[in-house]
Amino acid sequence: MHIEIQRNADVSITKQIYLSILDHIRSDLLEEELQLPSVRELSKQLGVSLVTVVKAYQKLEQDGFITSVQGKGTFIRKIKMEETESKKGTNSYDWQLSVQDYLPRSQFARFHQVPEKIHLSSSMIDPGLLPNRYLEQEIHKMLSENPKVLSQYGEIQGDKALRQAMVEYLQRMDLPTSPDNILVTSGSQQGIDLIARTFVGPGDVVVMEAPTYPGAIDVFRGRGATILTIPVDSDGMRVDLLHNLCDKYKPKIIYTVPTFHNPTGAVMPTKRRRQILEIAKSTQCLVIEDDPCSEIYFERKPPASMKSLDKDGHVIYLKGLSKILAPGCRIGILATSGSIFKRLLAAKANTDLGSPLLTQKAIIPFITSKRMMDHLKKLRTALKIRCDLVLEILSQHAPEEVSWFIPKGGLNVWLTLPSWINTDHLLIEAKKEQITFLPGSACYPTEQENHHLRLSFSYMNEQQLTQGVTTICNLLKSAIDLKIYQDSSPHF
Amino acid sequence: MHIEIQRNADVSITKQIYLSILDHIRSDLLEEELQLPSVRELSKQLGVSLVTVVKAYQKLEQDGFITSVQGKGTFIRKIKMEETESKKGTNSYDWQLSVQDYLPRSQFARFHQVPEKIHLSSSMIDPGLLPNRYLEQEIHKMLSENPKVLSQYGEIQGDKALRQAMVEYLQRMDLPTSPDNILVTSGSQQGIDLIARTFVGPGDVVVMEAPTYPGAIDVFRGRGATILTIPVDSDGMRVDLLHNLCDKYKPKIIYTVPTFHNPTGAVMPTKRRRQILEIAKSTQCLVIEDDPCSEIYFERKPPASMKSLDKDGHVIYLKGLSKILAPGCRIGILATSGSIFKRLLAAKANTDLGSPLLTQKAIIPFITSKRMMDHLKKLRTALKIRCDLVLEILSQHAPEEVSWFIPKGGLNVWLTLPSWINTDHLLIEAKKEQITFLPGSACYPTEQENHHLRLSFSYMNEQQLTQGVTTICNLLKSAIDLKIYQDSSPHF
Incomplete structure (x- = not known):
């Protein structure tokens, strides 16, 4: 695990450690139940005070990403994240964990390819629209x-x-x-x-x-x-x-x-x-x-x-x-x-x-x-129809607390929810319905905003879009009505 | 130009600067006539003494890679290198030179693809041998x-x-x-x-x-x-x-x-x-x-x-x-x-x-x-014939001061010449005959040995191999007889 500390950054070092470990978890680079370095080890490795590490670990534990077991150590706990697709290595060699890497984050891959039935998380094009x-x-x-x-x-x-x-x-x-x-x-x-x-x-x-x-x-x-x-x-x-x-x-x-x-x-x-x-x-x-x-x-x-x-x-x-x-x-x-x-x-x-x-x-x-230009023309038309459909469903079914940009082109619609909703949590529910979207957290380089999500309308056909977007609207309604999927993002 | 100095290395800092600039020249990353930083600038940038930089520049000048012009500065001089294939940019924006990069070396590309008639420099396979x-x-x-x-x-x-x-x-x-x-x-x-x-x-x-x-x-x-x-x-x-x-x-x-x-x-x-x-x-x-x-x-x-x-x-x-x-x-x-x-x-x-x-x-x-295994069998036979041919020509025509490994497989023969011959210089002559090989200098990560060369026998047909290897043997003979292409590699 490679944690890069920037001493002259506006973000506190505690928060840098918090975010860096969270990035590793979100990138599926730290497996569930993996033991983290002790507070002493990490403070030595990073050249920061014990208190700084303790605070970061406390916040991670409070937010449900790690667990401390008295006398045993601190462990990764993924239950608050969406369920991971990765199989646990049958052959994990313990010594390998000591090999430091230079890989702080690799989040996009998780959303780029997923086996869910209704795939709204990455802006791939429906193969049926390509020549x-x-x-x-x-x-x-x-x-x-x-x-x-x-x-x-x-x-x-x-x-x-x-x-x-x-x-x-x-x-x-x-x-x-x-x-x-x-x-x-x-x-x-x-x-x-x-x-x-x-x-x-x-x-x-x-x-x-x-x-x-x-x-x-x-x-x-x-x-x-x-x-x-x-x-x-x-x-x-x-x-x-x-x-x-x-x-x-x-x-x-x-x-x-x-x-x-x-x-x-x-x-x-x-x-x-x-x-x-x-x-x-x-x-x-x-x-x-x-x-x-x-x-x-x-x-x-x-x-x-x-x-x-x-x-x-x-x-x-x-x-x-x-x-x-x-x-x-x-x-x-x-x-x-x-x-x-x-x-x-x-x-x-x-x-x-x-x-x-x-x-x-x-x-x-x-x-x-000449076909290339004709193809692009058809592609624009086909995607506009899908985009309009998604916007139509949103107007009809999205709770009034939700807003979105109306795209003039491209492949995505960006939704903004009430600030207390964490779309990482919403995604877990959506996946139960075999639907994926891109949670806002993946799109912020530093200070994360968790109350957004991106819907890609380019890969699914109209029927799938209707089902997917309607279901997401319903999940949002329940969330707002019941005040669930509350954000626990870092406030230091 | 990115020069990485390693203070606890066995190689002196003067030599590190020398080798790093040489790597840039050999990677075609410093164009002919380009002005190098002044001694003062470089010593400041690297945090080393003026004398260290002066020594490195002196050695580079002595070996013919740079020229100092009184009152004007220090400039890249490529005449002792093989002629470069790159065209000079018609649109070189001066400000871009101030953009530091992290690219100390890219030498292999120069030998991987070249338009010479008899291409013995990279171990590609003759397309005629592939299915x-x-x-x-x-x-x-x-x-x-x-x-x-x-x-x-x-x-x-x-x-x-x-x-x-x-x-x-x-x-x-x-x-x-x-x-x-x-x-x-x-x-x-x-x-x-x-x-x-x-x-x-x-x-x-x-x-x-x-x-x-x-x-x-x-x-x-x-x-x-x-x-x-x-x-x-x-x-x-x-x-x-x-x-x-x-x-x-x-x-x-x-x-x-x-x-x-x-x-x-x-x-x-x-x-x-x-x-x-x-x-x-x-x-x-x-x-x-x-x-x-x-x-x-x-x-x-x-x-x-x-x-x-x-x-x-x-x-x-x-x-x-x-x-x-x-x-x-x-x-x-x-x-x-x-x-x-x-x-x-x-x-x-x-x-x-x-x-x-x-x-x-x-x-x-x-x-x-099943074809795959048959194909490999044929490929082995075809390449062995070409390898044997090259070894045969070397036995007949190479000067007795030249030695080589007899390969038990693979695509290359490695030649060792008398230690005073620099194959970078020999390559310039070979290119005049439209022949390329891989000079030894490219193959050493740190202390270079310049008196080797690699011949790849996998890309050319038998006639081309005969012509190419015979010509190289003749160039070597002249070199040894006339004591030319002398090495000027760094001795600090």
Whole structure:
């Protein structure tokens, strides 16, 4: 268990220890009944006072995450968390527990793949909405003509034809770039990870939206970053607060999802985009513009990407294709320039020597065909119908204490509940009905807010959506009526 | 430019600075004519004396890697290195140079993919020796039956059917394991990287063979590890030296390629494998057993894997398939158990949310068929013929001052030249003849030996091998006769 203490942070050390252990539990990295280090051991390991550790353990026990057994020690207790999917290792070697790791958090994985019947927790696309049959035919044709694709490494930077195809694709989104400035990645998750491993180290400051994409939090936490957060309103990141923060803390990276923000769905107007670029310029920092799904707009095209407004090489643009085309290929790209690009390319080489050539070649014929644009059009329509359905059910069935953003695109609806409800607890009940959603706690890098949840409407069909969202509304009603699932989040 | 100084290392700080800058140049991370920080700046940044930096710069200048211009500063000078393939960025933003990175080295990429006519520098397999047509037919069949493979994320741990298939495959290699203990990776490069990011941090001790696989050096250096080396003889790692080293320095990880060691081709006997396991047990450290090509034996099957001898969960076994089946799919696996496995799985989630499903499903029918074993048999025969050819040419044409290991399998021959020859310089001449090889310098984690080179015989056909190896022999003859390509490696 790796606990990183930041002595000059605004968060007290007691709370840092509390949150770090909670992150480990939530990431399923500490198994039920596992013994924690003694207060003495942990205080020595972290170089903090005994009292600080005692307070953190007391709060964890009070909140039901650990149990102290007189004369025996302190143990993990998971009953207040949702039930874990992991089997207990039949072969757990005790000595391995002494091997320290650098893995403070890995929460997103738990929600990304779950066997529940009604899966509203991750924003995957219903396979029925993707052009599998066409793709399959194109792949057959490509491999018949050139079977050696199977026996060759691609270029580390990515297949040249795919990079060219992506340049044309991005051009249609009014984002001019060149094949030399494109790096093919294994999804945008890898893009985030490449940037973090290259430019972020212990104590480097990363600014994130709160809430934000949990998979990005996992990555930056893993690099020991000091994460500072900026709240989000209906126009995305509160840029008015960013100025002061950047002046004071000199961030190395600002991570943002400006279009159909994850998880809220907010769209950042051009003015704010430009303001962030100005701040990046004056503080000489990098901006990660994560763009998972700007193609999925319901009314009008969203504003131009920040990358297209950037004249000085500050923006690293990430475009994943898994939300619109072929998640089974896991293709994403990263676009940036100058020495930043060159260093990311070196990191990609160290990581995996380049993405598989097969998956890259597989999608080229489709994305360069006219069908791609037709497909996106149909996808927008289909997802808008599902989104409207969810909004309709919410209007009819959600208790009046619940509010939500009305998304203008994307794959999610973000709900805000009364502040005393903890959606971690609500999720346990939902799972009993074979329904999952993403609890708000996973989306906050530092100070958690537990009274939100994200519903993804992209994976389930209309019948499943109706059943799932109605059931969640009913659970919320009971919760509010009976005052259950009360929050016990840390107040130090 | 990130220079990591280790104050308690055996290597002087001057030399650490020298080697670190050289690593950046060799990784193509410092462009020609780029200005280095002034002596004053660098000494301040690293917290070392001015004299220390002056000495390192003097040595770099003396060896021809940098130039000082009176009143202007110190600049990178690449003429003594091989010519670089990179184009100079048309859009290099000066401010970007102030963005510090955590990327000390990325050398392997330079040799992994090069456009030279006679490519002896990386141990890729001739596509003509791989079963592309069969694979293509199987993929067609699989996708026709189940096109949704294209539209689904696989499990983060890897597709269950592939994990099961790999269990059966490993069973035939006398390595019993279970699908729960297998993690599918994007080649074994990603396996090494996952282990490093999870368990290695600044100052953690990693023991490596010297020489060793350059791609692994790049990864561990990137984590700020203190790398200690053990020399290799014809039985692989000198285990007699490992004992003392481990007693003194308590490594966290021992990285080894016990079977057809890269680059020398040595095979470690069972006795040494057991000794390493004993040492791992007594020091509670992890062992990475990297197995790129134990299937490619020329006489008899190599000894049982270390993993199969390990009863206590110390070994993390890496099996890449890119050397034997379909590099275009980039499939590898990692096998280990207990909490070590669980933590690596979490790291995989953070990195890329799992390997693409398409490439995993693509190879299952072939590796579970009888054809797989027939294919390996043919591959062994074909590669033995090529290896014998190279050895034959060397016996006939290499100067008597040159010696080499006779490989019992694998893809490479390792040559040792008179100690005053620097193969970095020889490579420049070879490239003029459109021939590449891997210079020894890339294979040493710390103290470099420049008078070795690795020839890979797996990618070129017999005619190309004949031409390439004969030409290298002739270059060596001239070098020895004329006493050129003299080494100027650091003697502090």
